[in-house]
Amino acid sequence: MTRRWTWLLPLVAVLLFAAAAERNEALVAMRGRMGPGSGDVLRNAPPLVALTTVAFGGLRGLVADILWLRASRLQEEGEYFELVQLADWITALEPRCSEIWGFHAWNMAYNVSAMMSDSEDRWRWVRSGVELLRDRGLTYSPSDPKMYFELSWLFRNKIGHPLDRSHMFYKHRWAEEMSVFFPGQRADWPAILASESLSGRLRREYRMDPEFMRQMDSDYGPFDWRLPDSHAAYWALRGREAAGRRGSLACDRLLLQALVSSFLQGQLVFRPEEGVFLTTPNMDIFPKVVNAFEEAAAMHGETTLPVAFAGFVREATLILYTFGRREQAQAAFNIMRARTPGATGVSGLEEFVSVNIDRALKNANRERVVVYTEGFFYQGFLWLAAGDVDKAAASDEMARRHWDSYVSAKPPESLRQLALPALDDVRRHAYGRALIDLPPALAQKLRDAAGEGGQE
Amino acid sequence: MLSRITALAVLAMRAAVRSRVFVSTMVALCVMIVWVPLNVRGDGTAAGQARILIHYTLALALVVAGTGAVWTSCSAVSQEIESGEIRLVAVKPVRAFEVWAGKWLGLMALNSLLLLLTAAVLCVFLFFLTRSSWGGDGPSTVRERVLTPRRMYEPVSDAVTEEAFLDEFTRLREEGEIQPGVTPESVREPIMQRIMARRAAVGPGESKHWTINVPAGAMAWAGERRKSFIGFRVASASWAGRVHGEWKVSSPAADGEWTVPATDYADGYHMIDLPGSLLPDGGAVVVTYLNGSRDESDAAVFSGKPPVALLVPSGAFAASLARTLAGMLSLLAVLTALGLCAGTIFSFPVAAFASFSMVLIFLLGRYQGASSEPLPPDVGFMMAFAEGVGLRMARVVNMVGGPVFRAVTIAQLADGLAVPVSRAVLSVLFLAGLYPTALGAAASLILSRRELGERGK
Numbered sequence: 001m002t003r004r005w006t007w008l009l010p011l012v013a014v015l016l017f018a019a020a021a022e023r024n025e026a027l028v029a030m031r032g033r034m035g036p037g038s039g040d041v042l043r044n045a046p047p048l049v050a051l052t053t054v055a056f057g058g059l060r061g062l063v064a065d066i067l068w069l070r071a072s073r074l075q076e077e078g079e080y081f082e083l084v085q086l087a088d089w090i091t092a093l094e095p096r097c098s099e100i101w102g103f104h105a106w107n108m109a110y111n112v113s114a115m116m117s118d119s120e121d122r123w124r125w126v127r128s129g130v131e132l133l134r135d136r137g138l139t140y141s142p143s144d145p146k147m148y149f150e151l152s153w154l155f156r157n158k159i160g161h162p163l164d165r166s167h168m169f170y171k172h173r174w175a176e177e178m179s180v181f182f183p184g185q186r187a188d189w190p191a192i193l194a195s196e197s198l199s200g201r202l203r204r205e206y207r208m209d210p211e212f213m214r215q216m217d218s219d220y221g222p223f224d225w226r227l228p229d230s231h232a233a234y235w236a237l238r239g240r241e242a243a244g245r246r247g248s249l250a251c252d253r254l255l256l257q258a259l260v261s262s263f264l265q266g267q268l269v270f271r272p273e274e275g276v277f278l279t280t281p282n283m284d285i286f287p288k289v290v291n292a293f294e295e296a297a298a299m300h301g302e303t304t305l306p307v308a309f310a311g312f313v314r315e316a317t318l319i320l321y322t323f324g325r326r327e328q329a330q331a332a333f334n335i336m337r338a339r340t341p342g343a344t345g346v347s348g349l350e351e352f353v354s355v356n357i358d359r360a361l362k363n364a365n366r367e368r369v370v371v372y373t374e375g376f377f378y379q380g381f382l383w384l385a386a387g388d389v390d391k392a393a394a395s396d397e398m399a400r401r402h403w404d405s406y407v408s409a410k411p412p413e414s415l416r417q418l419a420l421p422a423l424d425d426v427r428r429h430a431y432g433r434a435l436i437d438l439p440p441a442l443a444q445k446l447r448d449a450a451g452e453g454g455q456e
Numbered sequence: 457m458l459s460r461i462t463a464l465a466v467l468a469m470r471a472a473v474r475s476r477v478f479v480s481t482m483v484a485l486c487v488m489i490v491w492v493p494l495n496v497r498g499d500g501t502a503a504g505q506a507r508i509l510i511h512y513t514l515a516l517a518l519v520v521a522g523t524g525a526v527w528t529s530c531s532a533v534s535q536e537i538e539s540g541e542i543r544l545v546a547v548k549p550v551r552a553f554e555v556w557a558g559k560w561l562g563l564m565a566l567n568s569l570l571l572l573l574t575a576a577v578l579c580v581f582l583f584f585l586t587r588s589s590w591g592g593d594g595p596s597t598v599r600e601r602v603l604t605p606r607r608m609y610e611p612v613s614d615a616v617t618e619e620a621f622l623d624e625f626t627r628l629r630e631e632g633e634i635q636p637g638v639t640p641e642s643v644r645e646p647i648m649q650r651i652m653a654r655r656a657a658v659g660p661g662e663s664k665h666w667t668i669n670v671p672a673g674a675m676a677w678a679g680e681r682r683k684s685f686i687g688f689r690v691a692s693a694s695w696a697g698r699v700h701g702e703w704k705v706s707s708p709a710a711d712g713e714w715t716v717p718a719t720d721y722a723d724g725y726h727m728i729d730l731p732g733s734l735l736p737d738g739g740a741v742v743v744t745y746l747n748g749s750r751d752e753s754d755a756a757v758f759s760g761k762p763p764v765a766l767l768v769p770s771g772a773f774a775a776s777l778a779r780t781l782a783g784m785l786s787l788l789a790v791l792t793a794l795g796l797c798a799g800t801i802f803s804f805p806v807a808a809f810a811s812f813s814m815v816l817i818f819l820l821g822r823y824q825g826a827s828s829e830p831l832p833p834d835v836g837f838m839m840a841f842a843e844g845v846g847l848r849m850a851r852v853v854n855m856v857g858g859p860v861f862r863a864v865t866i867a868q869l870a871d872g873l874a875v876p877v878s879r880a881v882l883s884v885l886f887l888a889g890l891y892p893t894a895l896g897a898a899a900s901l902i903l904s905r906r907e908l909g910e911r912g913k
Contacts, residue, residue: 080499081503081504081505082507082511084498085496085508088497114723117726125499127500
C-alpha cells in the first residue's frame with residue numbers, strides 16, 4: 001500500500017470497531033436467549049476475574065484445561081494442598097459455567113474429603129466445597145438455578161445424609177455454628193432481624209437473607225435452622241426464585257426432598273456438652289409440605305412428582321397415626337384416597353395402618369427407624385397418661401422391639417457410621433413431647449405415672 | 457583475561473539494567489512474589505499454606521526470571537550487533553569467548569539478584585506464617601512438617617525376579633488362565649503387574665514387612681524436637697475404605713520394638729511419628745504392617761512408589777532452600793546461555809522466537825520422551841516410520857533437556873523433603889558449567905567468524 005492511502009487504515013479500524021460494538025448488543029442478547037445465564041454481563045466480579053475473562057479471551061478455556069489437568073494429576077498423587085487455589089482459578093476463568101463450579105465443589109466435598117482420616121480435615125474440605133459455590137459461584141452467577149441446586153445438594157446429601165462416616169461430625173459442627181443465630185428449635189425472627197450483628201453475619205458470612213428465611217419459615221416451616229435440611233430447602237428455594245417464571249424442576253425436587261426430610265427429622269434436640277444430637281419429626285409442617293407438592297406439580301406437570309407425593313402422604317399417614325395425631329392422619333389418608341382412588345384397597349384409616357405399618361417398619365431406614373420408635377414411645381406415654389398401663393407397656397415393648405430388630409440386622413461398622421442416637425434419648429424426647437401435647441391434668445398424670453424423665 | 461571478562465560483565469549488567477526488559481522483569485517479579493503469598497489459598501491448614509507459598513512463589517519467580525533471562529540475553533548480543541555497538545568491543549584486544557562469557561556472567565549476576573530477592577521475600581512470609589495465629593497447632597506443624605527438611609529412605613528393592621515371573625506363568629498355565637502356545641514374553645507385562653499388585657496388598661489378618669537401610673550419620677539431625685516419620689500411601693480394597701491394623705518398627709541394631717495402632721486410615725498419604733531413640737544411626741530398620749481382622753479392616757493396598765518410606769530430618773531449611781536456588785540458578789544459566797547463543801546467530805526477534813521455541817520443545821520432550829506406548833501392529837509402514845523417527849527425536853530432546861528441568865527441586869522443598877548437596881553440586885557443574893560452556897564455545901566460534909562491521913548484518 002502506498003503512503004498516500006495509509007491514512008485510511010485507522011479509519012477502517014474505527015469503522016470495524018464501531019460495527020463490532022453495534023453487533024455486540026445483539027450477540028449478547030442472542031447468547032442470553034440460547035443459554036440462560038451466559039448472556040448477561042459478568043456482574044459483581046472482582047477486577048482480577050473480570051480481567052482474566054477478558055484478557056485470555058478464547059484462550060481461557062485452554063488455560064482452564066491446563067490447570068484442570070494439573071489439579072487431576074495432583075489429586076491422583078494425593079497432593080491436595082493446591083486444589084482450592086486451582087479450583088479458584090479454573091472457576092474464575094469460566095465464571096458462568098455452573099457445571100465447572102459444581103464439579104469442583106463436589107470434588108472437594110466428596111472426593112478429597114473422603115481421602116482424609118480425621119473428621120476435622122474432612123469437614124474442612126466439605127466446607128471448602130460449600131464456600132466455593134456459596135461465596136464465589138453465586139457471586140458471579142446469581143441468576144443460575146443450577147448453582148443453587150448444587151449448593152442445596154451438598155447440604156442435603158453430603159451433610160444431611162448418613163453416607164459419610166463423619167456425617168455426625170458435620171451435623172454437629174453445622175448445628176454449633178448455627179446455634180449462634182438459632183439457639184432453639186424455632187428462630188426468633190424479630191430478634192434476629194432487629195440485631196444488625198446477627199442478620200449482618202448471616203448476610204456476609206453465610207450469604208443468606210434473613211428476611212427471605214423468615215418468609216420461608218412462614219410459607220413452608222417452621223424450620224429448625226440448625227439442621228442441614230433447612231439449608232438445603234433454603235438454597236433450593238433460592239434456586240427456584242432465580243429460575244423465575246420458567247421454574248427449575250431440579251430445585252423443586254430438592255426442595256420437596258428437603259421438606260419431606262424436615263417432616264421426618266426436622267426438629268433437633270442438641271446438647272453438645274452431653275453429646276446429644278437427636279432429630280425428631282416436625283409434623284407441624286405437614287400441610288405446608290402438601291401445598292409445596294401441589295405447587296410443584298401444578299408448575300411442572302411432571303409425572304414423578306405425584307408418585308413422590310403419594311409416597312409422602314402414605315408415610316405421613318402412618319407417622320401421624322403413630323404419634324397419636326389422629327385428625328391429621330385422617331386428613332392425610334383422605335388426601336391419599338382422593339388422589340389415588342382405590343390404591344389404598346382398604347375401607348378406613350385404622351385398616352390402612354394395620355395393613356401397612358409392618359411393611360413400613362420392615363423397610364425403615366435410619367431416619368425412619370428413629371421416627372417410628374419415638375412414635376411408639378410417645379403412644380405409650382399417652383396410654384400411660386390415660387391410665388392404661390397394659391397398652392402403655394405394649395407400645396413401649398413395640399418401640400424397643402422395632403429398634404432392636406433394626407440394630408441387630410446391621411453390622412457393627414455400619415452402625416458406627418449411622419451414628420444412631422441413644423434409645424434412652426429417643427424415649428426421653430417422646431416423653432417431653434407428650435408432656436407438651438397433653439392437657440395439663442393429663443400431663444400431671446403422666447408425670448406421676450412415669451416419674452421425671454419418663455423413667456418409671 | 458579475568459579482568460577483561462569482569463569489565464565486560466559489568467558493562468553487560470549496566471546495559472541490562474538500563475533495558476526496559478530487565479526493569480519489566482524486576483517489576484513483574486516484585487509484584488508476583490508479594491501478590492502471590494497474599495492471595496494464594498491453600499487447603500485451610502497452615503502447613504498447606506506454607507507448602508503452596510513455597511511452591512508458587514519460587515515457581516512463578518522461575519517463570520518470570522526465566523522469561524526475562526531469555527529475552528534479555530537474546531537482546532544482549534543481537535541488538536549490539538544491529539546497532540553497531542559491538543564494534544566498540546570488537547576493535548579491542550578481546551577474544552570472542554571473553555565477550556560472550558562477560559555478557560553471560562553479567563546477566564547471571566542479575567539473575568542471582570532476582571533469586572535472592574525472591575528468597576528473601578519468601579523467608580519473610582514464612583517467618584510471619586510460623587508466628588501467625590493460624591488455628592490449632594498450625595505454626596508448629598509448619599515448622600515440623602514443612603520447614604524441617606527430611607531425607608527419604610526407601611525399602612530394599614522388591615523387584616520381581618525372573619524365577620518369580622516364571623513360577624507365576626507356569627501356575628497360570630496350569631490353572632488354564634493362559635492358553636497353550638502363549639509365550640512368556642507376550643504376557644510378561646500383565647503378569648509382572650499382577651505380581652506387583654499382589655505384593656502391594658495386605659489382606660485382613662495378614663502382615664507385610666519392608667526393610668530399610670539407614671546409612672551411618674543419617675540420624676545426626678534427628679531428635680525429640682525433630683522427629684522421624686514413616687510415610688506411606690494406602691488404599692483400601694473396598695468402597696467402605698476401612699484400613700485398621702498395627703505398625704511395628706524394629707531395628708536389630710537398636711533396642712526394643714515400637715508399636716503404634718493404625719486406626720482407620722482413609723485412602724491417601726499418611727505419616728506416623730517415630731520416637732527419635734528408636735532408629736539406629738546406621739543399619740537396617742524393619743517396618744511391619746499387621747492388618748486387622750476381616751471384621752475390622754479391609755485389604756490394605758500400599759500403592760505408593762515407594763510403598764513405605766522412612767523420613768529422617770536432614771539439615772536446615774535454609775540449606776535446602778539454598779540448594780533449590782542453586783538448581784533454579786543453574787536452569788537460568790542454561791536459558792541465558794541459550795539466549796546469548798541465539799542472539800549471536802540471529803537478529804533479536806528471530807533469536808527470541810528460536811530460544812522460546814527451544815524451551816517449549818524441551819518442555820514437551822519431557823512428556824513425549826517419557827512415553828513408550830507401542831503402536832498397534834496394524835498401522836501402515838509410513839505411520840510406523842514417522843512414529844519411530846518422532847519418538848527417537850523426542851528421546852534425544854529429552855536426553856539433552858531432561859537434566860535441565862530435573863535440576864529444579866521446588867516441589868521437593870515444598871513437600872518438606874531435603875535437597876541433597878550432591879544434587880545441587882551436580883546441577884551447578886552440569887547445567888551452569890557444561891551446557892553454557894558448550895553453548896558459549898559455539899556462539900564464540902560464530903561471533904569470531906561473523907562480520908560485525910556492517911550494520912544490519
